[in-house]
Amino acid sequence: MIATIGASIAPGIALLSYFYLKDRYQTEPLHIVIKTFIFGILLVFPVMVLQYGLQEEIEFGTLGKAFIIAGLIEEFFKWFIVYYTVxxxxxxDDPYDGIVYSVAVSLGFATLENFFYLYSFGIQEALMRALLPVSSHALFGVTMGYYLGRAKFEKSASAGKLLMFYSIMIPAVLHGLYDFILLSTKNHYLWIISPFMAILWLTSLRRIRKVQNKSKMAPF
Known part of the structure; x- marks a missing residue:
């Protein structure tokens, strides 16, 4: 059990530390980041209940399970936590803060989800879980936070609303696409999911650099 707990927590903590420490100019208060991470953990329970209830009442196909049950529901509730708590x-007070907090709530969610999976299927799945589901949640969080951070400091009200819409829908679509790949290509999914994850990492790192350059503390 101790090994399972350690293997479940380690990827989330490592990724959160990585994105937290990439804040070049002013790291966020650690207690708020930890609180957001814990909110992400607690979020798993109502989301699981809602997902189970919807699937009991409505017959979802592969697309519905990927884009609605997983993508839209999970990303909306993560967004809801970030928006209403931080x-x-x-x-x-900086565009990069959106990434830190969105990644924190996403990795809190992914950590408990990871524990349930490893507890059920064994610790031998730990490495693949770290490389795929846990990492993907972090990268969906980067995407969400990128648009949230831009929306917060956008001077145009109409542009801010559009960025806020993007902060929910783009992570939801990416999450849905990720799950759709897994659900529809079970035997050969690595051939498709690996380039998908590589593109997601490259895009996320580019977005991080972009918001860092927009920081009010960035040198001119």
Whole structure:
């Protein structure tokens, strides 16, 4: 059990530390980041209940399971936590902060989900879980936070609303596409999911550099 807990937590903590420490100019208060991570853990339970209830009432095909049950529901509730707990907080004072907090809630969610999976199927799955599901949640969080951070500091109200819409829908679509690949290509999914993850990593790192350059503390 101790090994399972350690293997479940380690990827989430490692990835959160990585994205937290990539804040070049002013790292966020650690207690708020930890609180957001814990909110992500707690979020698993209501999301699981809602997903189970919907699937009991409605017959979803592969597309529905991927894009609605997994993508839209999970990303919306992560967004909801970030928006209503830290978005208006005084410490959310830089575009990169959106990435830190969105990644924190996403990795909290992924960590408990990872524990349930490893507890059920064995610790031998730990490496693949770290490379795929846990990492993907972090990268969906980067995408969400990128648009949230831009929306927060956008001067145009109409552009801000559009960026806010993107902060929910683009991570939801990416998450749905990820799950659709897994559900529809079970035997050969690595041939498709590997380039998908590589593109997601490259795009996320590019977005990180972009918001860092927009920081009010960035040198001119």
């Amino acid at each position: 978005y208006k907080h005084m410490d959310f």
